[in-house]
Amino acid sequence: MSVALAVDVGTQSVKAAVLGHDGLAPIATAPLAVSAPARGAVEQDPRWFTDALAVAVPAALDLAGVAGRDVARISVSSQLDAVVLHDRDGRTFGPALIWMDRRAVREAQAFARAADPDRVFERTGLNVDASHAAPKVMWLRAHRPDDMRAASFVGSLASFLTAWLTGEVVHDLAQASSTLLMDVRTGSWDTGLAELAGLELERLPGIRPADTAAGTLRAPVAEVLGLTTRCEVLAGTGDDHASHLGGGGMAPGAVVDVVGTAEPVGARVEGAILDPDRLLETHRHAIRDQYLVQHPGFASGGAIRWLAGLLGVGQARVLELCEQSPPGARGVRFVPSLSGALVPRWNPEVDAVFAGLSFATGPADLARAVVEGVCFALRDVVDRMRELGVGHHVRVVGGGSRSRGWLAMKSAVLDAPLAVARVPDAAVVGAAMLAGMAGGEFGSVEEASDRLVGVVEHAVEPDPALVACYRDAHADYRRLFESAEAYGTPRRGERA
Amino acid sequence: MSVALAVDVGTQSVKAAVLGHDGLAPIATAPLAVSAPARGAVEQDPRWFTDALAVAVPAALDLAGVAGRDVARISVSSQLDAVVLHDRDGRTFGPALIWMDRRAVREAQAFARAADPDRVFERTGLNVDASHAAPKVMWLRAHRPDDMRAASFVGSLASFLTAWLTGEVVHDLAQASSTLLMDVRTGSWDTGLAELAGLELERLPGIRPADTAAGTLRAPVAEVLGLTTRCEVLAGTGDDHASHLGGGGMAPGAVVDVVGTAEPVGARVEGAILDPDRLLETHRHAIRDQYLVQHPGFASGGAIRWLAGLLGVGQARVLELCEQSPPGARGVRFVPSLSGALVPRWNPEVDAVFAGLSFATGPADLARAVVEGVCFALRDVVDRMRELGVGHHVRVVGGGSRSRGWLAMKSAVLDAPLAVARVPDAAVVGAAMLAGMAGGEFGSVEEASDRLVGVVEHAVEPDPALVACYRDAHADYRRLFESAEAYGTPRRGERA
The missing domain is CATH 3.30.420.40 (ATPase, nucleotide binding domain)
Structure with missing residues (x-):
């Protein structure tokens, strides 16, 4: 056997x-x-x-x-x-x-x-x-x-x-x-x-x-x-590609959101569709004649781990702390450009920023601001996917798909229901799909998906009150990004 | 007796x-x-x-x-x-x-x-x-x-x-x-x-x-x-006024920097001199016919205590951490407007900001950025005092005058030697001066100063290498303030 x-x-x-x-x-x-x-x-x-x-x-x-x-x-x-x-x-x-x-x-x-x-x-x-x-x-x-x-x-x-x-x-x-x-x-x-x-x-x-x-x-x-x-x-293949396959990315209209240290987001397309705004990149996929339109990922789990290190707590504690701050994090905002910006624009000169800080700001507000900031970054990516018509239904995989609180924020920020993978380690699933196809166990990638991909559709539904709050907060986040970009760009010399 | x-x-x-x-x-x-x-x-x-x-x-x-x-x-x-x-x-x-x-x-x-x-x-x-x-x-x-x-x-x-x-x-x-x-x-x-x-x-x-x-x-x-x-x-009198007296503020040209939760900075003048830019306010002093041109103080020790609370450490630890980050805090900047801005302009709509954050940013960089930010705020106040001609020699009193590291940064940011009070609790000294004058122990405020005020002149000299570094960093801080102000002001509705 x-x-x-x-x-x-x-x-x-x-x-x-x-x-x-x-x-x-x-x-x-x-x-x-x-x-x-x-x-x-x-x-x-x-x-x-x-x-x-x-x-x-x-x-x-x-x-x-x-x-x-x-x-x-x-x-x-x-x-x-x-x-x-x-x-x-x-x-x-x-x-x-x-x-x-x-x-x-x-x-x-x-x-x-x-x-x-x-x-x-x-x-x-x-x-x-x-x-x-x-x-x-x-x-x-x-x-x-x-x-x-x-x-x-x-x-x-x-x-x-x-x-x-x-x-x-x-x-x-x-x-x-x-x-x-x-x-x-x-x-x-x-x-x-x-x-x-x-x-x-x-x-x-x-x-x-x-x-x-x-x-x-x-x-x-x-x-x-x-x-x-x-x-x-x-x-073999790239982890983003394997995760996309393992997250059910072959389904029509699927956008797979891979929540790890970074958060790459991709949609499968038939030809070399290119984003004229160059927010999204286009790769060859792991499946023959298929392409992956993807954003390579902003600091996500990495931002949470970074904050955990600053606060001297574990990552799980950061996600718990989130729940102790109200939606909008009491006005605290975070732009997660911890290694330069890749969204809403690629700009290596933009650093991360915490704004809206006051004496009332506590660790829970920082935690919530970080997770909300990461959700706002995702929204800018998904909006672009929708505008390009390459995908619209978001399926969440990766370690970050295990946090109910994070999923609830994400669903509200995107104003959309989310599907969530049963097995978060989607890259392993994707690699297994390729192995089964190579060995003849699966006659096609569709069969491989049917056999190995488990996704709970509508696992999270957006809360209407949160949706309204986050619509304004996202606009405010974008203003903060512009501000961080204007501040960051002339500093090139100093940091080089 | x-x-x-x-x-x-x-x-x-x-x-x-x-x-x-x-x-x-x-x-x-x-x-x-x-x-x-x-x-x-x-x-x-x-x-x-x-x-x-x-x-x-x-x-x-x-x-x-x-x-x-x-x-x-x-x-x-x-x-x-x-x-x-x-x-x-x-x-x-x-x-x-x-x-x-x-x-x-x-x-x-x-x-x-x-x-x-x-x-x-x-x-x-x-x-x-x-x-x-x-x-x-x-x-x-x-x-x-x-x-x-x-x-x-x-x-x-x-x-x-x-x-x-x-x-x-x-x-x-x-x-x-x-x-x-x-x-x-x-x-x-x-x-x-x-x-x-x-x-x-x-x-x-x-x-x-x-x-x-x-x-x-x-x-x-x-x-x-x-x-x-x-x-x-x-x-009796106000604590800022008593601290100014007790810090030796009657000496010609003295600017007394009172480093507590906030950091009020004042200079004694003979008449009602008003700052046309309204950065500095003008009070009656505790001494008859004297006025105090002062800035009522930005978040200072309070900002350090706030950061200590976020990091889950003591205040003294924040000052220790500072020493583990290089001058300029690896590009991290902090605007200390934790209860609105009072310097370089009064604007209640400006919140505090941490900018220049990256994956390389650790607690020591945040600590240093906070103390540097507070020093930059002080510089804007002292610059205005010098421009108005109301004072120029800075004497540091208050709990914050006990930190050698903070004094060294302050001296470099101001590009000036600092005098430091022997007794940090200058308000008690000032209150004692008034008591002695009322009781006839001291014939004049000058005699009261001579008897009770102890100041070590040139306690700290600016380090030329730091001076150059902080000249650029201060300019960058001012750019960040402008950016925070532009971001903050239209948010009035949201926070009200």
Whole structure:
């Protein structure tokens, strides 16, 4: 009896679960460290991921009561936008610069000067932003020249993992489409853009559809994971794409809101639909010939964790504190641009702000203002999706979908009912869908959705009194954003 | 051997000390509660003050080893801007609305509409602001009509204390000059302004010079305090005025910076000099024919206490945390308008703001930003004093003068050396000066200063590297204030 393994390599943890004939077994989790050595710098040692895999995979087998020899296939979803310098066998050179790393702001500006951002957006579907791979590669060349020279490949976390697992250096179209180096329509590396970033095409990973095999497990890795060298490894996909699939994103009109450290929000479309306002980006999806129009996510759970750290309490306590402040947080407002603004406009020079503070402001008001601010940011994203006509029904997944209070605020701010996923770990579900499709268990992505995606429709309905309150508060939040943007932009020099 | 008692009735505590032939004995303190029952509402029960006097006065006698029968005279300094409804014997009607109470914002607006604010400023030296007595009286008439009708006097904390102590309902020119009801030049109640506030002149306290006797102790009070009915009670003065005297404010060019919950800053002048920009107000001083040009104080120690409450730490910890963040607080800025702005402009619609927040922001950065923000507010006040030519050498007194780190920041922000008082409780020193002058121990205020005021000149010198950093940061702070003001002002409706 052969089974598959679905794995999600995230920021805070690696999660793994067995996909058997009865569906998805319980999920095993291994935590990950995150290093923030300087303002804007956010790194992870690639070894932390492989060490965590060596914990989570055997634990998942245990939880399912399955032997390693019965695992025919692994499907891995992983963080987008991480740059990892590596070799064919998974040797690495320096830490991964992960999606949160903002050090390449100047390089992004240089890239934008050299290549017209409108043209780049039209070609890649992406904004020229420090989060994407191309500016990070430029930063690495300037600041880590030895590592850049030594590594055979300038890859992603996905290509590093595939190399470590199989010896093949590939990742999927979805991963490649978040690099600023791929033509989103052709699905091939763009020679001109690679040249701008100073990269030879042969140092970039191969691009494969997500559900095709990259190779089979290398012997030493099979041993570490408790699997066999017969086990096939898929090209895998990005965590946003896997979460979108696992959250039921294939349903017509669905918008999947993935509430984690960041809060990416996406809608599936058939062609390369581009947002003329460039608030939303367009990726290739993990499903062939499908695209994902998405916002890559504003500080969300990350903002709550940040506030928890300031207040010296746990994250759960921040969500409890919210309930002790009235709707509108007694006039306190928060703009969650904790690593620059990505909504309602992309502007790396905008910092986060708490406004409306008074002697009457207590921790509960700050907590509520943070969660409300995150909901207002979501509303701006969802409004744009609706305007573009790419999606309208919001389905909430991720750890943040477990808080009733947060869901109630979100529903009122959006003035819409929300569907909520039964299993919050949607990326694992999405990875499992790809594994089942590759193995022939599911004949189509629709069948995979039917079998694995569990969503409670109308799990939350908007409270009319809250809707009215938040309509005004959202307008006020937007005024505060304008104010923060006007204040922030001329400060470029000081912070650089 | 007769001695005098100097008492300061503040917000956080009542302090008392014996003035004997050897100078001032150690200070006894009794804490006070403060009640903030709603946004903008800050009250104290008048009984809390008399109860605290009954603790602090006997304790001061103990500390000095003096018998109550030897106390010939009491000099009391007390909070400005508190409104107390009371009778001739000290019976009260409702709580004191203290200086921090901001509920009378609408009444201040109504007063300003009825009386041209320019004319009022020219007449009284004051801004039409909710902190002053006239709007508070209007608020009490609307919201506490029974108390307003029942009380014989619409007084100050000083007039209540004098009534309770002696049965005479008086306070001094300094107290009266912060009500919006007194002509600052003539030192008499202004009939027109009293009429605007709906007050009959006979319900206002009598006005006496600070160092004249109001009366002698009533028998029941003498017993409670452990004194005799022969003990004379001076008219007393405002705490800002007493602190200014006790901080050495009579020295030519001195600016006394009183660092408490708020941070009033004043300079003595000979005539009724008025600030054309109305940032500074002009009072009668506690010394005959002298005036005090002063800023009534922005949130200072109060802002630190507020942040300590948010972070769940003690106030001292906030000052320690400051040292763990570099100058400029990693780009975090704080505008300390926690009860509306009083500097660089008076605007009750401006709230406090934290800007420049990022994932790298920790509690130490918030702490440093708060203390820096308070220093920037001080700089705007001192700059105005210098422009007006009313003072330039800054002398720091009050609890906040004990922090070396805060003094170093302040000195760098002001780009000036600072003198620091040996005894931080300058209001007690000032009250003692008045007692000694009334009793003939000191022939003049200059002699009183020479005998009682201890100031270490050049206690702190500005660090040139910090000066340069803070010059830019102050300009940035001012930009943030403009931004907070533009954001705050149209929100009037929402918060009312």
